[in-house]
Amino acid sequence: WPQGQGVLGFSVPRPSRILVLLNPHSGKGQALSLFTSHIQGMLTEAGIAHQLVITERQNHARELVREADLSQWDALVIMSGDGLLFEVVNGLMERGDWEAAIRTPLGILPGGSGNALAASINHYCGFPPAMGEELVVSCGFQLCRGLVSRLDLAAVHLGSGQRLFSFLSLAWGFVADVDIESEKYRRVGAARFTLGTLVRLACPPDPLLVPLAQPVPGCWTAVPEEDFVLLLAMYQSHLAEDLLAAPADGLLHLFYVRAGVSRAALLRLFLAMERGAHLAAGCPQLVHVRARAFRLEPLSPKGMITVDGEAVEYGPVQVQVHSGLGRLVTG
Ligand code: ADP
Ligand code: MG
Numbered sequence: 001w002p003q004g005q006g007v008l009g010f011s012v013p014r015p016s017r018i019l020v021l022l023n024p025h026s027g028k029g030q031a032l033s034l035f036t037s038h039i040q041g042m043l044t045e046a047g048i049a050h051q052l053v054i055t056e057r058q059n060h061a062r063e064l065v066r067e068a069d070l071s072q073w074d075a076l077v078i079m080s081g082d083g084l085l086f087e088v089v090n091g092l093m094e095r096g097d098w099e100a101a102i103r104t105p106l107g108i109l110p111g112g113s114g115n116a117l118a119a120s121i122n123h124y125c126g127f128p129p130a131m132g133e134e135l136v137v138s139c140g141f142q143l144c145r146g147l148v149s150r151l152d153l154a155a156v157h158l159g160s161g162q163r164l165f166s167f168l169s170l171a172w173g174f175v176a177d178v179d180i181e182s183e184k185y186r187r188v189g190a191a192r193f194t195l196g197t198l199v200r201l202a203c204p205p206d207p208l209l210v211p212l213a214q215p216v217p218g219c220w221t222a223v224p225e226e227d228f229v230l231l232l233a234m235y236q237s238h239l240a241e242d243l244l245a246a247p248a249d250g251l252l253h254l255f256y257v258r259a260g261v262s263r264a265a266l267l268r269l270f271l272a273m274e275r276g277a278h279l280a281a282g283c284p285q286l287v288h289v290r291a292r293a294f295r296l297e298p299l300s301p302k303g304m305i306t307v308d309g310e311a312v313e314y315g316p317v318q319v320q321v322h323s324g325l326g327r328l329v330t331g
Contacts, residue, residue, distance in 0.1 A: 018043075018143075019073045020052045021061045021088065022111065023080035031079050031111030038133065039079070039109060039140045046144035050077075055084070062091035065101075075105040075329055077143060081112015082168055086308040089153065089326065093165045105148045107329035110135050114309045116168055120236045121330050124149075142331025150324030152235045152250060155206045156307055159315035166235070167326065168308045170319055172296055173230035173257075206320040208293040216295050227259030229266065229285070231296060235321055250323025251290045261285040293320040 024032050032054065043050050055061050065076060065088050078085045085108055092101040110118035118139050122130055130138050154166045210217060234253045257269070261283060269283050295318035298305075303314050 016048055017073055018048055018050045018075045018077050018107070019068070020050050020077045020079055020109075021055060021064070021084060022052060022078075023055045023061075023084045026080040026084065026112035028113070034111055034133065034136050035079050035109070038136050039143075042140045042144055048144060048146075055080075059087060062087035062094075065091035066094050070101055070104050073104065075107050075143075075146070077107035077109060077329075079109040079111045081110070081114045082116055082309050083112065083114070085117060085167065086310055089165050089167055102153070102326050105146075105327040105329050106151070107139075107143045109139050109143065116309070117236065117328075121328070125331050139331075143329055145331040146329055147331055148327050149330040151326035151328040152252075152321050152323055153325040154233075154235050154252065154319050154321045155204070155209075156312070157206070157209060157212060157318045158313050159212060159317070160313055162313070164307065164312070166307045166319070168234070168236055169306075170233045170317065171231065171306045172298065172303065172317075173228060204322055204325070206293075208320045209295075209318050212295070212316050212318060220295075221289075223256075225299065229257040229259060229261055231256040233294065233319060250321050251292060252294070252319070252321050254289050254291050254294055256287050257283070258285040258287070294318065 020035070022031050022035055035052070040050075053061075053064065061078070061084055070076075076088060078088055085106065088106065089102070092098060092104065095101045108115075108118045108121065115135065118135055119129070121142060122135060122138050125138075125142055127138055151167060154170070156164050156166050156170060158164075208217075216222065232255045234255070257266070261269075265283050265285070269286060295316065296305075297316045298314070305312055305314055305317060
């Protein structure tokens with residue numbers, strides 16, 4: 001081949017106008033100071049214009065994105081925990097133009113106490129596990145790079161007929177109890193149970209699901225009635241064995257732990273989960289399957305179910321994953 005000398009330049013599209021939604025009470029109440037000390041300067045240097053909105057109450061962000069003129073923004077960025085992103089995802093899905101709206105790139109900067117998605121992004125980027133300010137800086141850097149990936153979202157149906165959208169997890173039993181009993185949840189109290197109201201929604205059909213009042217389709221795998229300690233469904237691969245798998249493969253990871261596990265083994269399992277090593281923890285009561293949809297019918301009259309760390313009404317629940325419905329700035 002003839003060779004030619006040359007210089008190549010290209011411009012990578014990245015967000016240049018972003019809306020930052022910040023919950024000042026998330027985590028230890030330091031989201032605003034973390035933003036001003038670590039993120040603001042980074043955005044300026046990267047030439048990213050931003051408007052900062054400090055949320056005043058629960059559902060403020062949800063209402064805001066439901067009405068916002070999204071054409072103004074290249075990305076909606078949440079500086080809080082997972083709970084504020086849950087509001088934003090559901091606010092977008094409540095819009096008449098949800099199909100386009102949910103494709104607005106979403107970014108997350110970890111300001112909360114539960115920052116599972118931010119930790120996942122840090123992980124997808126191949127960085128070692130980080131926490132606190134280090135994770136804030138890492139996610140700020142990814143945000144400035146601005147590469148966008150597809151994000152799986154799961155439709156969650158509750159017994160009352162409510163339907164909501166989840167980007168991270170559904171938990172029942174021990175995991176959910178830990179989530180909810182912690183101090184941060186007691187602070188917000190009963191307000192959390194109002195989160196799941198999505199009555200106006202006309203969104204994507206969930207073809208794998210039949211109404212909760214009917215038995216599941218015959219081709220589903222049924223786990224016979226038994227005692228469970230916990231169930232955890234994850235749509236992000238952060239906690240999965242194949243840690244670097246594409247996040248948007250349309251499959252969820254379903255973990256459940258059968259009764260008979262000792263307290264010590266359960267504790268070991270939880271510690272291993274934080275490192276994504278729980279499958280290697282050698283817990284014989286732990287089952288892991290990959291699924292597109294599942295239904296859980298709790299038989300115990302009382303308990304706790306959380307979606308993305310937020311409590312929802314307790315009772316039968318079913319889930320279908322929608323592959324790549326959303327967009328996430330992953331750097
Ligand atoms: P954390 O990780 O600290 O729990 P989250 O982002 O999950 O932080 O937010 C916790 C809860 O606070 C969520 O339910 C969210 O909707 C709610 N929230 C958001 N903004 C405010 C606010 N300004 N005041 C009180 N609660 C808020
Ligand atoms: Mg939270």
